[in-house]
Amino acid sequence: MVTLEKITWDNWEACMRLRVTDEQDDFISSNMYSLAQSYVALLNDELPPMTYAICEDSNVIGFVMMYHDTAEENDYSEESYGVCRFMIDRDFQGKGYGKKAFAKALELIKTFPQGNAVSVFLSYHPKNEAARKLYASFGFVETGDISGGEVVARLAL
Numbered sequence: 001m002v003t004l005e006k007i008t009w010d011n012w013e014a015c016m017r018l019r020v021t022d023e024q025d026d027f028i029s030s031n032m033y034s035l036a037q038s039y040v041a042l043l044n045d046e047l048p049p050m051t052y053a054i055c056e057d058s059n060v061i062g063f064v065m066m067y068h069d070t071a072e073e074n075d076y077s078e079e080s081y082g083v084c085r086f087m088i089d090r091d092f093q094g095k096g097y098g099k100k101a102f103a104k105a106l107e108l109i110k111t112f113p114q115g116n117a118v119s120v121f122l123s124y125h126p127k128n129e130a131a132r133k134l135y136a137s138f139g140f141v142e143t144g145d146i147s148g149g150e151v152v153a154r155l156a157l
Contacts, residue, residue, distance in 0.1 A: 002100040004052035004064065004108060014060035019091040027125040031063045034085045038065060047114045048049045054088065054101040061097055062088040064105050068114035073144075076121065076154075081109045083134040086131075088104070098134055106138060110157065118157055123150035 005011060015031050035051065047068055054062030057122040065085035071077050075092045082106060082119055122140065124131040132151070140153040 001057065002061075002097055002104060003055050004101070004104050005055050007038075007051050007053055008146065011055075011060050012096075015063050018060065018063055018087065020087055021090045021093070024090075024130075027128045027131070028064070028085065028087050031085075034065050039108075041067075049084075050108070050113065052105075054097070054104075056092070056097060059092075060089075061092040064101065066105060066109060070115070071141050074121070075147075076119070078119055079115065079117040080083070080119045080121055081114075081117050083120065084124075097131075099137070102134060102138065106121055106155075119157040120157065121152060123147050123152045125149070126151050134150065 002021070006063065007015060015035065018031055020028060021049050035044045038049045038051045048147050050066040052064050053060045054064060063085060064087075067084060069080050069082060071079050073081060074082075074114045086102060088101065088106070109117075120140075123134060124135065126149075130134065135153050138155065145152040
């Protein structure tokens with residue numbers, strides 16, 4: 001069963017060891033970088049990012065990092081959540097874990113853990129067809145915007 005688990009002393013090193021395929025390496029920041037960003041945000045922002053280990057039973061198989069923005073904090077003038085990192089380790093790809101894990105992430109967002117929102121935003125590398133298909137399968141629609149060289153997509157809640 002796929003679950004989202006808080007990052008703890010027991011699983012943070014496993015999160016850091018996760019890797020995507022060589023072909024996907026340019027598509028996403030490392031988990032080390034993401035955990036460092038999370039730490040800085042924790043110390044400086046009003047709400048900490050929501051970082052989770054994606055687990056299958058007791059195995060850490062992926063990582064997800066989400067956040068909440070007020071209408072004043074983002075470029076879209078609406079209360080929203082964002083998924084800024086989502087990855088499944090190369091050894092666990094192609095087995096349906098990504099779809100199950102992303103569904104869990106959206107379930108969590110829809111509980112509005114850090115405040116109300118009307119949408120979820122994310123972005124992905126324009127050549128990352130696997131990400132495009134995954135997110136579209138959940139109803140994400142490309143906005144036409146490009147942020148940091150990545151395609152922006154939105155899901156209405």
